[in-house]
Amino acid sequence: MKRLQIRSTAAFAMLLATLLAPAAQAQSWALQPGSTLGFGTTFEGARFSGQFRRFTAVIAFDPAQPQTCTLQASIQLASADTDNATRDKMLPTADFFDVAHFPQAHYQGGQCQPDGPAGSYRAQGTLTLRGVSKPVPLSLRFSMQGKSALLTLDATVPRLAFDVGGGQWASASAIGLDVTVHGVLKLAPGG
Numbered sequence: 001m002k003r004l005q006i007r008s009t010a011a012f013a014m015l016l017a018t019l020l021a022p023a024a025q026a027q028s029w030a031l032q033p034g035s036t037l038g039f040g041t042t043f044e045g046a047r048f049s050g051q052f053r054r055f056t057a058v059i060a061f062d063p064a065q066p067q068t069c070t071l072q073a074s075i076q077l078a079s080a081d082t083d084n085a086t087r088d089k090m091l092p093t094a095d096f097f098d099v100a101h102f103p104q105a106h107y108q109g110g111q112c113q114p115d116g117p118a119g120s121y122r123a124q125g126t127l128t129l130r131g132v133s134k135p136v137p138l139s140l141r142f143s144m145q146g147k148s149a150l151l152t153l154d155a156t157v158p159r160l161a162f163d164v165g166g167g168q169w170a171s172a173s174a175i176g177l178d179v180t181v182h183g184v185l186k187l188a189p190g191g
Contacts, residue, residue, distance in 0.1 A: 026060035026068040029187035041176035050082030069112035105129040129162040151185040
C-alpha cells in the first residue's frame with residue numbers, strides 16, 4: 001500500500017509539473033521594424049531629443065503573469081542621432097558615450113509588476129553604460145494589437161551616475177542631469 005501511495009504521489013507531482021511548466025514561461029516577442037528608442041534632456045536650458053537608430057531587444061512578457069517577464073536590450077551608442085551635427089559629433093567622444101571603449105549600452109530587466117492603470121507595469125533592471133552598471137527601473141505599458149503587441153517604455157537615467165558628460169559638462173546648467181528614455185517597441189510573437 002505504501003509503495004502505491006508513493007507512486008501515486010510521484011505521478012501526481014509529475015503531472016502537476018507538466019501542467020504548470022508552460023504557464024510559468026512568458027510569451028517570447030520579436031522586435032519589429034518601426035520600433036523606436038528615444039532620449040531627451042536639456043542643453044543650456046533648451047530641451048532636445050534624439051534617437052538611437054540601432055538597437056536590439058529580446059522580450060518575454062505575458063500580461064497574465066507579468067512577474068515572469070524578461071527584458072534585454074543592446075544599444076549601439078554610435079547610432080545616437082539628435083538632428084544636430086555638432087551635438088551628434090560630441091556624443092560618441094570620451095566626454096560622453098566613449099564609443100571607442102564602450103560601443104554598446106546594455107539593459108537587463110525583469111520582475112514586472114502591475115503599476116497603475118490596466119496594462120501598466122514597473123520592471124526592475126540594470127543598465128550598463130560606459131562600463132558602469134546601476135539599477136534603472138522601467139515604466140511599461142503593454143497592449144495586444146491582434147496577434148501583435150505594443151510595448152511602450154519610459155525611464156529616467158541620471159547621466160553622471162554613468163560618467164556621461166562629466167568634467168566641464170557636469171553642471172546642470174550645461175546639460176540636464178537626468179536623461180529621459182522613451183521607447184515604442186512593436187512586437188510580433190516569436191523571438
